[in-house]
Amino acid sequence: MTAPARRRTWPITGVVIAALVVAHVLAWRDTEFSPGALIEGWEGMARFISEALPPDLDWEAVVLPGLQACLTTLAIGLLGTTLSIPAALLFAVLGARNFTRGKVVYQSARAVMSFLRAVPDVVFALVFVTAVGLGPFAGVLALICHNVGVMGKLWAEAMEESDTGPADALRVSGAKEWQVVAHAVLPSVVPTLVGLLLYRFDVNVRSSLVLGLVGAGGIGFLINQSIQLFAFDEMVTYILMVLALIVAVDVLSGHVRRRLAFER
Template sequence: MSIQHYEVARYKARHPHLFTEPLEVRVRRYAVWGGFIALFIYCLVAFDFSPTRIFIGVQRLGQVLSFMFPPYIWTSWGEFAPIVEGLLETLAIAFLGTVLGAVIAFPLSFLGAKNINRIPFIRHSTRRGYDIIRAFETLILALIFIRAFGLGPLPGILAMAVSEIGTFAKLFSEAIENTSEKPVDGVKASGGSRFQTIRFGVMPQVSPVIISILLYNFESNVRSGTILGIVGAGGIGFLLSDRIAAYKWDEAWSIIFLIIIMVYIIDWLSAKIRKQIIGEFGGTK
């Protein structure tokens, strides 16, 4: 039995309060939206966000972009060799930082997984440790390590590794927690030890996820590695910063273009690797 439109209109006329939201709900919604709009306007005013400033900035940006074209082309290996060395150094920093962070984070992730670590105090303390590590930005860590170890790629590797420990440990532990208990119960039923339940019950489920996380973060670290070079932690970022400081915008654009190509190639290769490895774990090719 369907209700006709005229019946709905009649009910609305008799009982209008049943078809409107309570006053408390409406006041709360208006307060939230009003606070959001007020905060947005305050930020615009506090940061001197004005149409005139935007217009002038866009004009200056157009001038900077015009200096970048046509891009610079290196005519000798002597000029191009430092650029290649900087790109490879950035790649090495990202690779070593990712690997070191993963090696340290992997065992820590089991301490933070509730289906592995049944002791709440240790588990919660470990997770708070993840949060503390992740609170430090990689750039800040690089500046600290530069003061300790001097300029060069070593501070960049250490900064990236420390930053990745917190990220990897959190992501790995969440992946471990989301595994199914059925394979674990099967290993236990066959007389498997605690280590064997993790090795044969948990790891086959979580390995594809861990590998995917590693490959994605490696791609991300290649991009962030260019920023570390700007503060003196090695890599192509130092050369890019040097060209920008010297107003060699055409050469800076060429370096940026090479960075884009490198990141694209790594992204393409990692996608191929993910597909191959996950296919093997999934039993397909």
């Protein structure tokens, strides 16, 4: 970079740094961030830790229900991921700029996916709890809605980055659009789509834990119940179970993603 160019960039850099400093100062004030308050509350934290440790390992009352709830949480994440595949794939195809010729269709698909992403899965869970009642079913429906928006966008971007040569060749030969997608687009991006799907499954298992806090079942419901009853030793046991579940899912999905990357 020449000296004149550097002189022109310095004022811009200074403005950006000043804006960031001001933004952090305002954020600090708005969030009432206070390390001193945290230090002053050490007695409450110490009392909480003393009540939470050691964890309650009663098999019948705590451990067995916790394991069953972990399986429910895993099932919510699994169904919330797999049942969203058809709709996510449809919106991904319609929302891929290089494969959707109609601008209205493209913009409509993108708008729907943006809406589904913008609404948190917890909000969807609250809506479905009022419709179908408390339980895992509401959590599955919430994850399906939110995951369609997220996974559809990720898949659409993967399709946009794919090689358009085979698709153009099929179009020139007279193939219909669905034939182009089925025989040229999807085969070239399947490993990427599967990798993104596994990533979303990993995220959805974590999300299903949070959904349990609002009545969607699973281990999150037991954690919320133990907090309300001030049974912090039970809460710690459930959190340890969640940790083991998350690590197992992360290791499994990471292994599969590495295998897919290696095969490519």
